[in-house]
Amino acid sequence: MSKLTEQELRDLTSWAESDGPADSGVTLSEDDADRAAQRILRMVGRPSLGHRQATGEGSSPRRQVRLPHTLNHELDEYARCERTTASEVIRLAVSEYLHHHKPDLANAEA
Incomplete structure (x- = not known):
């Protein structure tokens, strides 16, 4: 495997x-x-996921979570195999979970 030179990366x-x-x-x-x-993504950064992203204002809220070593390893392996990031997998997983497990707010207030 060859390594890219800085000039090749810039090109x-x-x-x-x-x-x-x-x-x-x-x-x-x-x-x-x-x-x-x-390397290119690290150079240019990632866009904000905040609702005001289109205007260039605001930032994405950040959550931190601790994972057992085995689950963390599985997450990293899954992200690598799917050619994505662990953060994207977590965002999709939380979104899917919340979509399928919405609480009944009418009964929760009683």
């Missing part, structure tokens, strides 16, 4: 941010492409 970043053709002249293996994508 790939420029290409990814442009409307250029798909053939950039650089061919990456699957692992190299994954590493390049992660």
Whole structure:
């Protein structure tokens, strides 16, 4: 596996941010492409998930949770296999859980 030079990374970043053709002249293996994508994401950051994201205001609320080692490992492995992040898996899992386990608020107030 070859390592990308800083110039190749800058060229790939420029290409990814442009409307250029798909053939950039650089061919990456699957692992190299994954590493390049992660480096690019670290350079540019991730957008806020807050409701005011479109206006550039506000920030995403952050929650912290402790996981048993085995569950944490399973989460990391799942995210790696699905080519996503643990944070995205957690967001989807919480959303799905809440969607399927909505409390009956009318009876909860009684």
